[in-house]
Amino acid sequence: xxxxxxxxxxxxxxxxxxxxxxxxxxxxxxxxxxxxxxxxxxxxxxxxxxxxxxxxxxxxxxxxxxxxxxxxxxxxxxxxxxxxxxxxxxxxxxxxxxxxxxxxxxxxxxxxxxxxxxxxxxxxxxxxxxxxxxxxxxxxxxxxxxxxxxxxxxxxxxxxxxxxxxxxxxxxxxxxxxxxxxxxxxxxxxxxxxxxxxxxxxxxxxxxxxxxxxxxxxxxxxxxxx
Amino acid sequence: xxxxxxxxxxxxxxxxxxxxxxxxxxxxxxxxxxxxxxxxxxxxxxxxxxxxxxxxxxxxxxxxxxxxxxxxxxxxxxxxxxxxxxxxxxxxxxxxxxxxxxxxxxxxxxxxxxxxxxxxxxxxxxxxxxxxxxxxxxxxxxxxxxxxxxxxxxxxxxxxxxxxxxxxxxxxxxxxxxxxxxxxxxxxxxxxxxxxxxxxxxxxxxxxxxxxxxxxxxxxxxxxxx
Numbered sequence: 001x002x003x004x005x006x007x008x009x010x011x012x013x014x015x016x017x018x019x020x021x022x023x024x025x026x027x028x029x030x031x032x033x034x035x036x037x038x039x040x041x042x043x044x045x046x047x048x049x050x051x052x053x054x055x056x057x058x059x060x061x062x063x064x065x066x067x068x069x070x071x072x073x074x075x076x077x078x079x080x081x082x083x084x085x086x087x088x089x090x091x092x093x094x095x096x097x098x099x100x101x102x103x104x105x106x107x108x109x110x111x112x113x114x115x116x117x118x119x120x121x122x123x124x125x126x127x128x129x130x131x132x133x134x135x136x137x138x139x140x141x142x143x144x145x146x147x148x149x150x151x152x153x154x155x156x157x158x159x160x161x162x163x164x165x166x167x168x169x170x171x172x173x174x175x176x177x178x179x180x181x182x183x184x185x186x187x188x189x190x191x192x193x194x195x196x197x198x199x200x201x202x203x204x205x206x207x208x209x210x211x212x213x214x215x216x217x218x219x220x221x222x223x224x225x226x
Numbered sequence: 227x228x229x230x231x232x233x234x235x236x237x238x239x240x241x242x243x244x245x246x247x248x249x250x251x252x253x254x255x256x257x258x259x260x261x262x263x264x265x266x267x268x269x270x271x272x273x274x275x276x277x278x279x280x281x282x283x284x285x286x287x288x289x290x291x292x293x294x295x296x297x298x299x300x301x302x303x304x305x306x307x308x309x310x311x312x313x314x315x316x317x318x319x320x321x322x323x324x325x326x327x328x329x330x331x332x333x334x335x336x337x338x339x340x341x342x343x344x345x346x347x348x349x350x351x352x353x354x355x356x357x358x359x360x361x362x363x364x365x366x367x368x369x370x371x372x373x374x375x376x377x378x379x380x381x382x383x384x385x386x387x388x389x390x391x392x393x394x395x396x397x398x399x400x401x402x403x404x405x406x407x408x409x410x411x412x413x414x415x416x417x418x419x420x421x422x423x424x425x426x427x428x429x430x431x432x433x434x435x436x437x438x439x440x441x442x443x444x445x446x447x448x449x450x451x452x
Binding site: 111 | 285287288289290291293294295296319323324325326327328329330332333334336337338340341342360361363365366369370372373375376377378379381382
């Protein structure tokens with residue numbers, strides 16, 4: 001079965017790539033985006049992980065979301081949140097929200113999937129994301145599924161492309177446990193928002209990741225600045 | 227009211243830009259796409275029309291849909307259909323269908339609209355398109371509207387961005403009549419798929435346009451090769 005995997009280079013998307021390939025036996029085509037994000041270092045990780053996993057094809061799509069900004073990830077004048085508690089992260093849509101980012105990502109994945117007569121698009125959204133981000137929640141994924149069905153030739157001809165969100169109900173600790181079973185190379189992944197050569201350890205994304213490894217009594221093999 | 231207008235440079239999108247600005251009184255922000263389409267000449271038209279209409283801002287977003295092709299517009303090895311009858315055009319999804327193109331376009335428009343706290347996104351789909359293209363039909367537009375509501379911060383906070391498709395039930399002749407009332411500069415617009423310096427006159431798009439002008443007893447001010 002041909003599948004397109006949304007691969008950011010982070011912990012979650014690397015796990016779904018390994019799940020699609022090893023557990024679900026898919027022919028994997030990955031897609032990543034250089035949208036001039038602050039943390040472009042993640043793209044390098046995506047390339048390394050795609051190579052390591054040995055997939056069929058890895059597409060990197062380039063465009064520039066700094067043209068209109070609207071997010072701390074695409075506008076350097078907006079500061080990244082730091083040292084927020086996990087509860088604080090879960091309560092508000094953070095400034096790292098990029099307007100309609102997952103809709104753009106899923107649209108390109110849909111286009112690519114239809115061009116190769118694929119059957120699935122994997123996306124690594126999870127319960128922790130959807131407490132903060134509107135475009136990670138189950139009802140949103142369901143709405144996009146309807147777009148996948150109605151907005152394509154394949155869908156209209158009765159062969160819709162399915163959105164598969166394997167992590168949607170998992171906590172970060174459960175994702176790490178799944179990734180460990182699948183042999184995900186955590187040392188190649190990248191989660192930090194800050195855009196340095198070494199993960200900052202203090203942005204929301206680093207803190208969530210570190211907290212989950214710590215909760216499991218595991219050591220995150222990445223090097224952190226603090 | 228701030229609105230983002232999907233402006234291809236064609237007859238339909240130029241008409242909705244003029245409608246949004248003149249009839250609906252919107253503050254207009256146009257968005258166009260250089261996706262390495264065969265007929266990139268249309269982008270030049272989009273720029274001229276945006277200037278002529280005197281709008282606030284015109285964003286041109288660049289990406290490359292030739293990376294996976296799948297359409298006569300993004301793969302030069304697929305021939306453009308020529309000299310098909312209007313009935314033939316209406317019966318099948320044509321090879322000029324670009325996988326998920328309108329979903330990609332609407333996603334970027336949504337992102338831009340949210341970044342500027344806009345209220346509307348105008349798209350020029352119409353009844354003639356939706357007989358052939360899956361992503362021009364009313365049920366598809368409705369599904370995207372749900373994505374606009376659920377996939378954004380504004381939508382979740384009760385201020386969803388509306389998709390406005392003013393031409394959706396209009397025939398090409400009715401669009402030309404509307405555009406005439408609004409003073410759309412037809413001579414600046416571009417519909418031809420073929421990608422030459424002069425419109426070919428034989429591709430589906432040229433034929434639909436020429437037939438509509440002829441039906442109204444009007445002369446299309448564009449120059450045609452044949």
